[in-house]
Amino acid sequence: MNFEGFDFFENDENLKQRIESLYSQNRQPHAIVIEGAVEQRCEKLATFLTMRAVCRAENKPCGKCEQCIKAREQAHRFLEPLNSEEKQTLYTLLMKLTTRGSEN
Numbered sequence: 001m002n003f004e005g006f007d008f009f010e011n012d013e014n015l016k017q018r019i020e021s022l023y024s025q026n027r028q029p030h031a032i033v034i035e036g037a038v039e040q041r042c043e044k045l046a047t048f049l050t051m052r053a054v055c056r057a058e059n060k061p062c063g064k065c066e067q068c069i070k071a072r073e074q075a076h077r078f079l080e081p082l083n084s085e086e087k088q089t090l091y092t093l094l095m096k097l098t099t100r101g102s103e104n
């Protein structure tokens, strides 16, 4: 995993380790829920993970290849950002799932 050049990871070894563990044994998670108090930091992490998903370099994300650049600019053909209504629907669904999980 390449964290170089992504300043939001500075001084946060815990976040780096958590991200590394998601991709351990060459696996890629199907979905990742990002929660945080600082929206801009969450968006940067989402962009990093998106670049990681589409990058074709060996040390992902390289931040330099065409795939990374398109992901950073939200112009990748595989990516479609959610509008505010879709975000609210997703958030509501996640809250229901979280509530159900805590009932058991």
Ligand SMILES: [Zn+2]
Pocket (backbone or CB within 6 Å): 054, 055, 056, 057, 061, 062, 063, 064, 065, 066, 067, 068
């Ligand atoms: Zn790349």
